Amino acid sequence: MRGKPIRVMIVDDSAIVRQVASEAIAAQPDMKVLATAADPLFAIEKMRREWPDVIVLDIEMPRMDGLTFLRKLMAERPTPVVICSSHVARGAKASFDALAAGAVSLVTKPKVGLKQFLQDESESLAAAVRAAAAARLRPGLQAPVPRPKLTLDDLPRPPRLKGSSDGAQVVAIGTSTGGTQALEAVLTALPASVPGIVVVQHMPSGFTDMFARRLNGLCRLQVREARHGDRVEEGLVLIAPGGRHLQLARDAAGYHVRVVEGPLINRHKPSVDVLFRSVARAAGGNALGIIMTGMGDDGALGLREMFDAGAATLAESEETCVVFGMPKEAIQRGAVQSVLPLHEIAGALLAWSRAPGGRGGQG
Template sequence: MCAASVLVVDDSVTMRALIKHALSRDPDIVVVGEASNPFEARDKMKQLDPDVVTLDVEMPNMNGIEFLEKIMTLRPTPVIMVSNLTAPGAAATLAALEIGAFDCIAKPSARETMFTELPGLIKEAARAKAGMAKRRKGGAAPRHAVGEPARDRRMHLPDLVAIGSSTGGVEALMQVLSEFPANCPATVIVQHLPAAFTGSFAARLDRVSQARVVEAKGGEPLLPGHVYLAPGGQRHMIVKAGSRPSVALVESETISGHRPSVDVLFTSIAKNFGGSTCGVILTGMGRDGAQGLLEMRRAGANTLGQDEESSLVYGMPRVANEIGAVARQLPLGKIAKQIFSGG
């Protein structure tokens, strides 16, 4: 495989040097250029055609969010946002993920913590480049399609819906939840995000969906018309059965490399709710959720997976499909309808 080519965009000379140093240690990555502002970056993207762009949020003349929107519209390329996890930064980075950024990482607070995860993200992003360009060029459904909710559809509703996603999931969930009606079944979601992001992401989902979307605190009853997003951080989200089914947050080790883990959520549903449920696995790196979705299917649940064509990263859905956990693969734009058809 050819080395992944990277364009580093940041107005800080020091930060560009740190990123380049972190990437230079990996023989499968080459930094082909750098830019101090979006206008310079635009010209270098045309000249160099990088596989991946790293992009700061706060820059002069045009901020990174505005530039990202132009990239995704005019020249779809995997972009990794490099941002501070302050409250304003979290909101900005979440907006970037919604637009279609591949992922985001925090700027290091000290040299000894600098960008340890960035090389791996760069290589995953480079592999996703062809699929991203094809998916957008091929005319994917308009982002968030909020004008056509599912409220008037005659639906066959499961008792509970569970969704798991990771890289690319912010954009995917915005589209899926925009089609959820006000009377949707209770729905639980694990999206791999840092703790600073999940509260603001729940608020964004709430604005595009007719359902009520909240960040789970633990102890909430599972109510129709409500969607519960697992908080990022140190606890897994599970669902408890009984006379009053509810959401619970539990402290435990990482599972499948994550906390919260999609596998933990799906497994709790398989054990406690059985067949009248629907499990959905969306775009993401790795394999989290595949085994739990298989357990849901074995318990009689309807299980759906996002297809390769519409996935930003066909990792989690691919593994789930390969092990037989997915009853039906679908493009992103058809998943909400299928959840409610039950077929």
């Protein structure tokens, strides 16, 4: 039996965005457009009559900007918000401020070719709305997860390597909806003397560099967007660029990363599954895999491959996940040794890095 549709409000000063986004939402069988508004003040008037389940919100608007509206909303009546923003530097910074203020996820829009872009990316917008509707800000509202077009099982399996060249440890983290805040919580709690960390955070192209720069300013670790051939070193966090896959590789000098093109896996590029599979083969039992908040099942199969290769694995618990989708799928596949709340993950990472051999006492 189909539940009630997700009621969506679109707040954007662009008439084209309101039109095309409305068409994209209306085409989804599990959604309906409750209302549109050219700015937050118009939105507030309409919300007094009927409250939406999800708001798609622009940042730069007249009379009241989106960030001010978001902070007011989260203080008075928390509601899932999807930020729809330009990826130019000014818009990117404001978008991360919005994520820090409580927005659930982020979709990007270009400055030119807007109508065609939104039409082409209508499924991405719909997926972001579903993820927001399933977020813990509105417990009990569950939205269907779209079936992935292509999964890890559809890709050829690279040969497994025997141990790492020098026994060096490496940490791989995968996350999606709510992950920007989760990653900040984990990484800011770590000292500079931790094994190299590779990260996939589902995020549009053009935003990952700004995200890495923001984290770099908050952490004792060095954080940057990954570049093809970067070495994986102690105290360094490499974040997958939006729109490209990240893989761990190994040579005589140790670990390095490959930034590669390729198809969408589980509807994502970068894909957590792609990263985790490469870590399983390059690092085996010298790796720790961590899967955190996110909708869908990206990362579950790859984490199982890491587990089977002898890696330590852990998942964020339901109590702290914004969306308990990716961790739940990994747990159900038998890929997870430990399930921990967000505030315990950094400590578990440190304990693993200091424990001798194998799975680092994570059993």
